[in-house]
Amino acid sequence: GNSVTQMEGPVTLSEEAFLTINCTYTATGYPSLFWYVQYPGEGLQLLLKATKADDKGSNKGFEATYRKETTSFHLEKGSVQVSDSAVYFCALSGIVSGNEKLTFGTGTRLTIIP
């Protein structure tokens, strides 16, 4: 079946540090890949996505590249801010029982300290 494995958290970084959150996946076919972010007290919101191999998704300074050869979709940001503190979820979409569904990783809590 489909699965997503994310870097264990929590992750604590200083402001302006470089961020990488690892995500690898197992899926049949050619899934689309997503990063969702959950700010404190809120629901999840889409951060970025990539729909085919070698695509790069980007938004708000975050980037992730769909690497089929390594089945990975690592999230990166060059210089984090306190406002980036949140929980980040990697997810993939795939066909399960004839319907397309999202499979989520367990989430990585990121805390940025000034």
Next chain:
Amino acid sequence: NAGVTQTPKFRVLKTGQSMTLLCAQDMNHEYMYWYRQDPGMGLRLIHYSVGEGTTAKGEVPDGYNVSRLKKQNFLLGLESAAPSQTSVYFCASSPAKYSSYNEQFFGPGTRLTVL
């Protein structure tokens, strides 16, 4: 647009009590979903609906029922709450079948505690 809204935001139940969580979306989306979020387990799909009047089981459907009588509403029911159902519940919607091209929009969540 309000997007996806959920009521209530918080609830405490005793074991054996029943309740209904309401999800509403004003984006005219076809697909709606109920997830639960537990520490260390990410989000797991409980039930979903591909259109008005239809529902289907997700990954963890036991102990829950759902109804989609109107396109904009998706109700999640707990007939006899158990402590194992203590969780944060999220509703989501998406405009069409293929979530590869259509993101899911999430509500703010309902925090449920069953004593």
